[in-house]
Amino acid sequence: MNADVVVVGAGPVGLLLAAELRLAGATPLVLDRLAQPTSEPKARGIGPLAAEALRRRGLGEALAKFHEQGLADKARDHGSEKGHFAQIHKIDPDLQEEPERTGALIWQPDLERILAEHLASLGVPIWREHEVTALTQDDSGATVTVRTPAGERHISAGYVAGCDGGRSTVRKLAGFDFPGTAPTSVVRRLRGDISGMERLPEPGWLPKGMLMCAPGMVATVEFDGFPEDRAAPLTGEEMRDSLYRVTGVEVEVAAVHDTLRFTDVARQAATYRLGRVLLAGDAAHVHSPNGGQGLNLGLMDAVNLGWKLAATVAGHAPDGLLDTYTAERHPVGAAVLHNTRAQSALLRPGAHAAAMRDIVSDLLDLPEANRYFGRLLNGLGTRYDLPYPATHLLAGRPCPDLRLTLASGETRTLADLAASGRPLLVHAPSQPEVARAAAAWRGSLDVAEATVEDHDGLSAALIRPDGTVAWASAPGPADTTTLTAALHAWLSPA
Ligand SMILES: Cc1cc2nc3c(=O)[nH]c(=O)nc-3n(C[C@H](O)[C@H](O)[C@H](O)COP(=O)(O)OP(=O)(O)OC[C@H]3O[C@@H](n4cnc5c(N)ncnc54)[C@H](O)[C@@H]3O)c2cc1C
Missing domain, CATH: 3.50.50.60 (FAD/NAD(P)-binding domain)
Structure with a gap:
């Protein structure tokens, strides 16, 4: 290997x-x-x-x-x-x-x-x-x-x-x-030295397609006019022809810096x-x-x-x-x-x-x-199905960058604590039962005793390495049965 x-x-x-x-x-x-x-x-x-x-x-x-x-x-x-x-x-x-x-x-x-x-x-x-x-x-x-x-x-x-x-x-x-579905449109984009751009109409949606312009850049969207060879790179001539079809205006492409052609194949x-x-x-x-x-x-x-x-x-x-x-x-x-x-x-x-x-x-x-x-x-509405009950609104969702006060009094964000890429268990000092429930997994995750400062209704969370909240708890006694199910689902005891 x-x-x-x-x-x-x-x-x-x-x-x-x-x-x-x-x-x-x-x-x-x-x-x-x-x-x-x-x-x-x-x-x-x-x-x-x-x-x-x-x-x-x-x-x-x-x-x-x-x-x-x-x-x-x-x-x-x-x-x-x-x-x-x-x-x-x-x-x-x-x-x-x-x-x-x-x-x-x-x-x-x-x-x-x-x-x-x-x-x-x-x-x-x-x-x-x-x-x-x-x-x-x-x-x-x-x-x-x-x-x-x-x-x-x-x-x-x-x-x-x-x-x-x-x-x-x-x-x-x-x-x-x-x-999936075949392409219905083709986008062409060219950066380079283009003369005659001042004659082009206002960029935007036009009867025969779409025009986008910026200094030294033109792009079109067309619903026909597909190139014969889609693998061949876009040339200045092809861009000029496309601009003509979309706008009726002829421009000259004197030098090409880079080009891009892609479709909406899905x-x-x-x-x-x-x-x-x-x-x-x-x-x-x-x-x-x-x-x-x-x-x-x-x-x-x-x-x-x-x-x-x-x-x-x-x-x-x-x-x-x-x-x-x-x-x-x-x-x-x-x-x-x-x-x-x-x-x-x-x-x-x-x-x-x-x-x-x-x-x-x-x-x-x-x-x-x-x-x-x-x-x-x-994508912020993403929610993954969990193989155990989702007992908190955040469960299965991408965790926001929480602001945390550690037991030492220092303030940190979730991002500060996640550089190792290990799963992270955060819990309030008043919820020691959370750390106890995860004791068998201590070798496989990082644990932080901390208070969540910016999310009412959140006092503990198990966060997977990809940032997904695997389990979360509101203040008060934590539901450690579901936490244990979550730990079993995502991690092996070390
Ligand atoms: C015009 C345009 C604008 C876009 N704008 C956005 C945007 O604003 N936001 C956004 O989220 N996405 C945007 N996208 C999409 C984004 O660019 C792609 O989703 C992204 O490039 C995908 O990354 P990738 O690593 O999967 O693939 P790629 O970037 O295509 O990388 C694939 C790599 O594999 C290598 N490779 C291929 N075949 C082989 C092989 N046989 N052996 C070895 N190596 C190989 C290639 O050389 C390449 O380095 C845009 C795309 C386009 C075309």
Whole structure:
């Protein structure tokens, strides 16, 4: 065996998964076909759940450095700092139920650099120019065949995690079903030297498609005009033709800096695990980037999977733990595909979609509706089914960054206490029965005696490594029977 887990793909999801595996005690190895990380500026930020997950690992400061510039870039490109549903930029962060739970604006290459540094600090290798071309698995492990500049080699591990993007080779080689809907629209984006942009109409929704412009950048959304070869890179000529179809205006593209073409194809792997092969991120689900959800979704796959797979590899996972990965994450992915399909329908040209857009735009002026659309996109409404009674409102939900006063009198946030990646049990000094109930698990979790300062009705919580509240208690005598059930479900006694 070369590693406990071979992670295929050093994109953001593969990098974070490998880091989570390492923190939880496994030995991962990351492979990527590229010689260098790509500088393609795809995502411009991550949602609150992924941002909180990274802050829990001590990456908050690094993320924060990019946020102000991200806000300025967003205002420049979209004319607004607000979030959007189908390019209707009205989702107001200040109107949301938990406005303090914020995402982080950061261009994807900067995020990948931060994640790669985090991974390096944990001593996990990335083998570049290693392209996976074949895969086999049996009861004892899995082996990938890899093409490298020095020739072909075979790499074996207990498990293989396919984090190799939307066209995932691992997904295809392992035989995952990938059902969904075919593309209805194509987006083209070009950055470069473009002359004649001043003749283009106001950006926005036009009868033949959508136009987006910023200094040195143009983009279109079309519902026909698909390229013959979708794998071929977008050229200046193709961009010029698309702009002409959408606006009737001819521009000249003198120099191309970078281009991007993608569709709203929406597909999801039927399961995220087949034997010893798992999928995470775009390898498990593809959809249109409308609403900026893909990276958030993929990074949350990674934090959900990391500790479960590490416990499985080490042989101390409770029965069925690894299968809760698909059970918990598949419905979350399906909900994202669902709302991106609705956004595609709203972006179609024609009087019917135009009428619907007007109605959705009016709805977004209502605070309750604004919160509804915000919740669709930010994932804060996620709630996992638990295999025992959910006896508190927070049970099964992503834990907010609690403010805690420790027994020593010091103030800390949850993020301050979670860098180790271990499960965390917090309880009020008046609830010693909580610590007693968890005594047999003391070797597998961190315990903090602390008072929760900012959440009435919460005095104790068991928080999984992925930030999910596994169990929680209101002030007063704690329900230790359910706590014990939760500990059995997620952790083996050390
Ligand atoms: C224009 C655009 C804007 C977006 N905006 C947002 C946004 O604002 N917010 C958001 O949350 N999401 C956004 N997304 C989505 C986000 O970019 C993706 O969800 C994200 O890149 C997925 O990360 P990943 O690690 O799963 O896959 P990828 O980033 O695709 O990484 C996959 C890696 O696997 C490697 N690889 C592939 N095949 C092999 C192989 N056979 N062997 C070895 N290595 C291999 C690749 O080289 C690559 O490094 C956007 C996407 C686009 C296109």
